Amino acid sequence: MYPFDPGVYAARNRWYVAALSSExxxxxxxxxxxxxxxxxxxxxxxxxxxxxxxxxxxxxxxxxxxxxxxxxxxxxxxxxxxxxxxxxxxxxxxxxxxxxxxxxxxxxELWDWVWIWPGDPERADPALIPDHFELGLTDPAWKKRPPMYWPVNGRYQLLNDNLLDLSHLTVLHASTIGGADVAATQETHEEGGGWVRSTRYIEDAFMTDWSRQARGIEGKVDREIGMTFLMPGLHHGHDRFYRPRSEATGANEPILEVRVFHAVTPATLTTCHYFAASAVDPTTHEIAARTQPDPKATMRIFLEDIEATNEIERLLQTAGEFKELPLRSDVHGLRGRRMLQAMIKAEQAA
Amino acid sequence: MYPFDPGVYAARNRWYVAALSSExxxxxxxxxxxxxxxxxxxxxxxxxxxxxxxxxxxxxxxxxxxxxxxxxxxxxxxxxxxxxxxxxxxxxxxxxxxxxxxxxxxxxELWDWVWIWPGDPERADPALIPDHFELGLTDPAWKKRPPMYWPVNGRYQLLNDNLLDLSHLTVLHASTIGGADVAATQETHEEGGGWVRSTRYIEDAFMTDWSRQARGIEGKVDREIGMTFLMPGLHHGHDRFYRPRSEATGANEPILEVRVFHAVTPATLTTCHYFAASAVDPTTHEIAARTQPDPKATMRIFLEDIEATNEIERLLQTAGEFKELPLRSDVHGLRGRRMLQAMIKAEQAA
Amino acid sequence: MYPFDPGVYAARNRWYVAALSSExxxxxxxxxxxxxxxxxxxxxxxxxxxxxxxxxxxxxxxxxxxxxxxxxxxxxxxxxxxxxxxxxxxxxxxxxxxxxxxxxxxxxELWDWVWIWPGDPERADPALIPDHFELGLTDPAWKKRPPMYWPVNGRYQLLNDNLLDLSHLTVLHASTIGGADVAATQETHEEGGGWVRSTRYIEDAFMTDWSRQARGIEGKVDREIGMTFLMPGLHHGHDRFYRPRSEATGANEPILEVRVFHAVTPATLTTCHYFAASAVDPTTHEIAARTQPDPKATMRIFLEDIEATNEIERLLQTAGEFKELPLRSDVHGLRGRRMLQAMIKAEQAA
Ligand code: FES
Ligand code: FES
Ligand code: FES
Structure with missing residues (x-):
């Protein structure tokens, strides 16, 4: 089903986040x-x-x-x-x-959430779950926030598509983590077995009021923003801020790194589960300590993504499927989508 | 449709309760x-x-x-x-x-409810309606309670299946009319043209607090619990309590008989109407007079059945049909279901 | 789809009212x-x-x-x-x-509403929009009321059918603009390219309390009530009151003319948009000036039509399509429906 080929739904012999531990x-x-x-x-x-x-x-x-x-x-x-x-x-x-x-x-059960293997139990291999220490989730040095959960009225791939294309920050999240320069900056694509990563390095990045207040960033910065999709169900993003290359002193010095984790799990054919968590780099904790993000403002970012997903699903169900017009910023996302589809088809063929 | 064969819905040339008189x-x-x-x-x-x-x-x-x-x-x-x-x-x-x-x-219109014949009016034979005097509904000597009505969000046969298998009392109605011994006792099956009856005789029956309070039963009792399905739309149950056979004096003496009447009528393909009434045996009225059942507790019994029906219907509609795993306690119910299906198919063939 | 032939929905290369200007x-x-x-x-x-x-x-x-x-x-x-x-x-x-x-x-944009051409823009011809000056909407001499809008949970043709058969005034609008004589009076049918009109001339017309109060009419009157359907989306009705022909003096003298405009636009396959407006003939404005119609009572007329449409749609969706039993009063409406269907089919064939 859209946006996959007809008959393609989801990879079964894989791990997905099913619930928060507290649920x-x-x-x-x-x-x-x-x-x-x-x-x-x-x-x-x-x-x-x-x-x-x-x-x-x-x-x-x-x-x-x-x-x-x-x-x-x-x-x-x-x-x-x-x-x-x-x-x-x-x-x-x-x-x-x-x-x-x-x-x-x-x-x-790992960290504050619980992973499920929907397919053949015989084939469930714990090594296929992303390394939580490496992610920063079980490394005590990282400063985490409690994870959140939302049910979403849209098919899961719409949310994956959202996370695979960070150009949406510029418009959908204009008032928080966005900035015109995100979409305008060419991204770098990397990939490996079962994962893709996009990265943008923005010199003298534009900081919204929200970014300055929530993240305690003063003055000009360079920004590296990236997102890694560990298929089929986890995206981990990084938002790194540096003293600008253009500055004489302290150029390239790291200021802050924020990581955001997004787990997306198919619920029904047209609904999904969305889990989000975040962590701050301990090496930048002096600045991070000053960070007092308004929880409502942070929440708004996720709700904007959910609302966009719900709206697109609504039109899919009422106005029917449609032929997408691909943009330059879709190269990375379409590659990710194709790799995930290949993973699903390989399972179906097995 | 489930749980019948594809294309099998309901008997038309039969009487069903359509409404309470008061409606x-x-x-x-x-x-x-x-x-x-x-x-x-x-x-x-x-x-x-x-x-x-x-x-x-x-x-x-x-x-x-x-x-x-x-x-x-x-x-x-x-x-x-x-x-x-x-x-x-x-x-x-x-x-x-x-x-x-x-x-x-x-x-x-008979007693406090109104029967309807959905099929060919020429063939509507009043003699096919169960004898209300015999049931106790129009025999003034019986003590009745006003009948109740609920719309149910489940196909009618789910409610018939419920009433055909009293082993559900043990779990679904554990806090009221249940008792582990109901499900554990082997039932006796009887049948005739258009009806089936199951009966369980439980020696030294377990009485829940609700049973003791609502029905005024003290000490040990034997219990005969049965249900007769007069196809296609009326079930009448009896719950009889006796001095235990195991006692020296008064063994087998009747203490109380409660009758409960359940009329189930197809509404749409996946919803139905549920009418319930009850009566108490006049020969046991001395004890019955003491009976002060909490109306809310009595109501809860019906609501538990309705909720189970709604839940099963919900899964049928979202998770699809499924292959049942039959249990020993289903022998009677499956026979009843088959007889009702034969009644429907005979009509369709005519 | 009902009430048209299978596959027939709506004329695309035509103008429809899409919105009130204020929306x-x-x-x-x-x-x-x-x-x-x-x-x-x-x-x-x-x-x-x-x-x-x-x-x-x-x-x-x-x-x-x-x-x-x-x-x-x-x-x-x-x-x-x-x-x-x-x-x-x-x-x-x-x-x-x-x-x-x-x-x-x-x-x-014309007067207080906005017309849309859903089909091929190349073929959009403004001359196909009904002349608003002639209708009285842009003629400043006419006294207008602000137009209203309601979304309706029924397919658009149900509302057209409603407006094509004024015999419904007698029952559905019995308490406002109705009167037994409307349905009982034979209507006159006229038609031309893309339009039909029905007219009824009622001598010594019955006036409801509402008609007397809302329209300031005293004593006996003759009444000419008519409705013109300018396909596919606008109906304009007239309700003219005269000194009765049966009176010696002033016979046939006009007392009041009210015009009501109904625009009906397909929204989805089973919902539509309804826009209504009204105007009063300036030559009768002395009487019209006395007119203080209760806005709630006027509103009720439209809500009755909408409710009837919603109810019929509800049964179409739950009880399925059905074969209509045509009445004498349907001759005009069925002709209008057939002409509209021919307009749609001609488009599909082109
Ligand atoms: S710009 Fe991407 S959906 Fe509109
Ligand atoms: S035990 Fe009967 S449905 Fe589960
Ligand atoms: S009289 Fe017209 S729908 Fe009933």
């Missing part, structure tokens, strides 16, 4: 992942669990059921499913058929 | 019956009437129109339809074509 | 016209503009974007479209491909 507790929660209802909960020992969200008996939602110990007791007739998906109890009978089970999803 | 008055009411809009009202003499709910002229809803005497005057251009469906007046012309009419549905 | 300003507005999203705004000089409402880049709604001078800057990545639909600026590149444009819709 999963001792009351099961239904959340859709790759167009399936999934029931999330924690065992008594605190381990997060995800199992198929529909009871195989008569289809009652397990995500609306209750726990007994580490198992979910279907709220309708009481079939009881353990964390591995196996049925361990049926109130009306002693014999339990071996096919009386639901799917159990591999989960890995 | 039908001198202002027409639109209610959908077997996927058609129907206009209900009462004549000046108080007789309930049901006619096709869509004006044949330009499709304005007669259920949103007004009465003149015993006729409905279409709210748009004034075509006037009598209780027999015939058009008796057209404001702009004198000649009335013989095909200027809407369907008139046979109705029978 | 279009310096903030773009999205409004659907003939099942396409359109962005409306005004240039700095105040000229109304309508361009395609979907950015060709990634489909962001231009009707939710902002203006820079006389151009719309797409709210996502900043493609900038001039009033003629041409892209004049792309933030990330210098070269602008010639196909980087959206459709520009011919607009004509």
């Amino acid at each position: 999963i507790g001792r009351t099961p929660m239904e959340r859709w992942i790759l167009n399936k209802p999934v029931a999330f909960y924690r065992t008594e020992a605190g381990t997060p669990v995800a199992i198929g969200g529909r009871c195989p008996h008569r289809g009652y939602p397990l995500g609306k059921s209750q726990l007994r110990g580490d198992a979910v007791v279907c709220g309708y007739h009481g079939m009881t499913f353990e964390a591995d998906g196996r049925c361990s109890h049926i109130p009306c009978q002693d014999v339990i058929a071996p096919n009386a089970r639901v799917k159990a999803y591999p989960l890995i | 039908i008055g001198r202002t027409p009411m639109e209610r959908w019956i077997l996927n058609k809009p129907v206009a209900f009202y009462r004549t000046e003499a108080g007789t309930p009437v049901a006619i096709g709910g869509r004006c044949p002229h330009r499709g304005y809803p007669l259920g949103k129109s007004q009465l003149r005497g015993d006729a409905v005057v279409c709210g748009y251009h004034g075509m006037t339809f009598e209780a027999d469906g015939r058009c008796s007046h057209i404001p702009c012309q004198d000649v009335i074509a013989p095909n200027a009419r809407v369907k008139a549905y046979p109705l029978i | 279009i300003g310096r903030t773009p507005m999205e409004r659907w016209i003939l099942n396409k999203p359109v962005a409306f705004y005004r240039t700095e000089a105040g000229t109304p503009v309508a361009i395609g409402g979907r950015c060709p880049h990634r489909g962001y709604p231009l009707g939710k974007s902002q203006l820079r001078g006389d151009a719309v800057v797409c709210g996502y990545h900043g493609m900038t479209f001039e009033a003629d639909g041409r892209c004049s600026h792309i933030p990330c590149q210098d070269v602008i491909a010639p196909n980087a444009r959206v459709k520009a819709y011919p607009l004509i």
Whole structure:
């Protein structure tokens, strides 16, 4: 489906962020992942669990059921499913058929969020999750903010497309992190197996009032802004500020680095989950310490992206699909989209 | 459609409860019956009437129109339809074509509710309505409560399936009429032409706090719980309590009998109407007189069934149809479902 | 689609009222016209503009974007479209491909509303717009009321059908402009190229309380009520009151003429826009001056038509299409409907 070829939806044998750690507790929660209802909960020992969200008996939602110990007791007739998906109890009978089970999803809790593997559990390889220490999320030296979650009324690739094209900062985020120079600066594209990165180096960058206030930046700066897409579900951006190359003293000295993490996970065919987090480079913490960003202003950046996604989805559903007009700034994003589509098609062909 | 074979929906040449008596008055009411809009009202003499709910002229809803005497005057251009469906007046012309009419549905008002025959009026046989005296509804000796009505966002057979499998009491109604022993006890199946009955006899039955308080039962009891499905639209259950067989004195002496009546009527393809009523056996009225059930707790039982139906329908519509995993407790219900499906298919073949 | 043949929707190469003048300003507005999203705004000089409402880049709604001078800057990545639909600026590149444009819709602002030509701009002929001076809208001698706008949840032809059959006044508007004699009086049909007119002359007409109060009419009157449909989108009605022919003195003397203008424009396949305006004949202004119609009562007339349209659409969508039963009063309307359908089919064949 748009913006992919017909029949192409999402990579299944990959990790995605499914939830914030704080969202999963001792009351099961239904959340859709790759167009399936999934029931999330924690065992008594605190381990997060995800199992198929529909009871195989008569289809009652397990995500609306209750726990007994580490198992979910279907709220309708009481079939009881353990964390591995196996049925361990049926109130009306002693014999339990071996096919009386639901799917159990591999989960890995890392930092403040929980990753899920929607595909074949046998193939779930933890090494495929991006290294959280390297990202700065589990490196205690970095200053993090608590992650946020929003459900989005748009297909997931619209949000990926958004993150693959930083030229949108100039207009959509004009009042916060934007600046005319972002879109005007030619980006550098890099890629590897399963990832793409775009980077822009802006000399004597324009700083919005928001950037100055939120980030404590005074005077002229150079700015390097980039975004790396670790397919299929995580983008990590960096926004680095330097004393300008054009200055006599201190040229190129780093002032501040902000990292922003965006996890995008398909929910239904036309909706998705959006998780965001940020961290500040410890080597720039003196300045960062001065930073008192207005949380509402920061929030607005994400809400602008979500609103754009919702609006495009609305037109897709009411006005139908359409033929895109590609711009120069799409070279990077289209490459990323094609690589992700190839990843999905390779799975389908396997 | 699920849970029936493709193309199988509902029996038309049968009686269904359409409304509570109190719902039908001198202002027409639109209610959908077997996927058609129907206009209900009462004549000046108080007789309930049901006619096709869509004006044949330009499709304005007669259920949103007004009465003149015993006729409905279409709210748009004034075509006037009598209780027999015939058009008796057209404001702009004198000649009335013989095909200027809407369907008139046979109705029978019995006790506090009104039955409708959605199919061929020629074949409407009042003898096919369950005997209300025998049920206890029109036998003045029985103590009744006023019937209730709820619209349900789920296809009607989900509610029939619910009523055909009392093992759900143990979990869904754990806090009220349930008890682990209901699901654990093997049921007895009986059937005849157009009906099935399941019965469970539970020795030394477990009584929830609700059961003790609402029903005034003290000490140990035996319990016989059963449900009869008079196809296609009425279930009557009985919940009988006895001095336990295991006791030396008074063994098997009846303590209390409660009857609950559930009428389920297809509204649209994926919604239905639910009517419920109850009565208490007069021979046990001394104890019944002590019974002061909390109306909210009683209501909760029905709302739990409705909520389960809504949830299953939600997953059917979003996650699609699925293959059921049958349990031992489904033998009776699947037999009932098959018999109802055979009744529908026989009609379609005729 | 109903009430037209399958595949027949609307005439494109024609003028329709798109908006009230007061609705279009310096903030773009999205409004659907003939099942396409359109962005409306005004240039700095105040000229109304309508361009395609979907950015060709990634489909962001231009009707939710902002203006820079006389151009719309797409709210996502900043493609900038001039009033003629041409892209004049792309933030990330210098070269602008010639196909980087959206459709520009011919607009004509006349009186208090704005007309749009949804089809081929080359063929937009201003002479096809009804003469507003003749209608009384731009003739300063006529006393006008500000026009009104309502979005309607029904396909546009339902509202045209409503206006083509004044027999509905008798029932739907019984409490305001109706009267049993409207439906009972035989109408006169006239037609020409692209228009039909129905007229009823009612001797000794029945006046509702509303008619007497709102229009200041005392005593017996004759009434000529008519409606002209200038296809595809404007109906203008007249309601003329005369001293009755049956009176000895002053017979046939005009008392009052009220004109009502109804513009109906397809929005989506099953919704439409409704614009209404009215004017009073200056030659009857002495009486008209006394007229103090309750604005709420006047409003109610339009809301009754809208509610009927919404209800019929609701049944079309839930109960499906149906075969109409034509009445004598439909001869005129069916002729009008057929002529409009022929206009649409001629376009499709061209
Ligand atoms: S639906 Fe889950 S146990 Fe019956
Ligand atoms: S729609 Fe009922 S009389 Fe016209
Ligand atoms: S969607 Fe309009 S410029 Fe990108």
